[in-house]
Amino acid sequence: MTNLPEHLLHGYRNFMQGRYSAESGRYTSLAHEGQHPETMIIACCDSRSAPETIFDCGPGELFVLRNVANLVPPYEPDGVFRSTSAALEFAVQSLRVKNIVVMGHGRCGGIKAALNNGGPPLSPGDFIGRWMSLIGPAAETVSTSTLMTATERQTALERISIRYSLANLRSFPCVSILEGKGKLTLYGAWFDISTGELWVMNKETGDFERPELD
Structure with missing residues (x-):
């Protein structure tokens, strides 16, 4: 044994x-x-979307934070234990990363839970439900749309959640100040597990587009 x-x-x-x-x-x-990575990746815990594999990176190249549905909470220095905020603080203030990428993915279980919040919690603590309430208003809007299929609603919220996380990143003074000085750049990306396609968020329009590969 x-x-x-x-x-x-x-x-x-x-x-x-x-x-x-x-x-x-x-x-x-x-x-x-x-370690001196230039890029931080905020990704989902999902075992099918590992950033180091997707971007073919070796040791020391990426500082990776993974949580359910790749969410970033807003800046709240309230004394509560906040692992995502702590990792972000370390990456920006200590490692001095130059890039932060929020990467969502298709068929995300956390996003599915947010769209179907009427079901029973997995445990009395309902930790997933509480965590996914970060995008509760968007989930409610998307879930009530009758113009989209279930798959379209899922993809829509997966991408909207990336925009939410980027907005919350900018609520952190250390992020917004460095971004304003041109020392830190934020990106959004979405990975399709079934096809291997990577979609990158256009900074001007917010649309997700396929990058041109040589």
């Missing part, structure tokens, strides 16, 4: 024999010199 699931140990073995062996110098450097 092992202390970890066997498939994890198998994966670690492959990692040590493959990627770590090929990049051991890089890991050693990161250990001694610390």
Whole structure:
């Protein structure tokens, strides 16, 4: 009997024999010199949309924050434990990242829960329900639309939630000040799990567009 699931140990073995062996110098450097990523990714916990895989990045290249539905709460220095705000503070104030990307994805379970909030909570704490209430007004508007199919409503709210998170990012003084000085740039993106397509939010119009790839 092992202390970890066997498939994890198998994966670690492959990692040590493959990627770590090929990049051991890089890991050693990161250990001694610390991390200096230029980009922070705020993504969903969903196991199907890993930023490091999607953007083909190695160790030390991305500072990744993952939570349910890639949401950013508004700036509220109220003494409550706030892991997302703490990670954002560290990325901006300590790591001095130059870019923040809020990346949503298709078929998001958190967004589905927000659209169907009439169901029973998963636990007495209803942590998901409380968390998804951050986009409650938008979810209510989208869910009552009879002009869209269920799939269209899902995609619409997934993308709207990205705009919500970007707006909430700008409520943090450390973000808005640096963005105003041109030292920090915010981006929105949406990943389609079924096709592998990445859609990027146009900063001028708010529309999501496919980037041109060489």
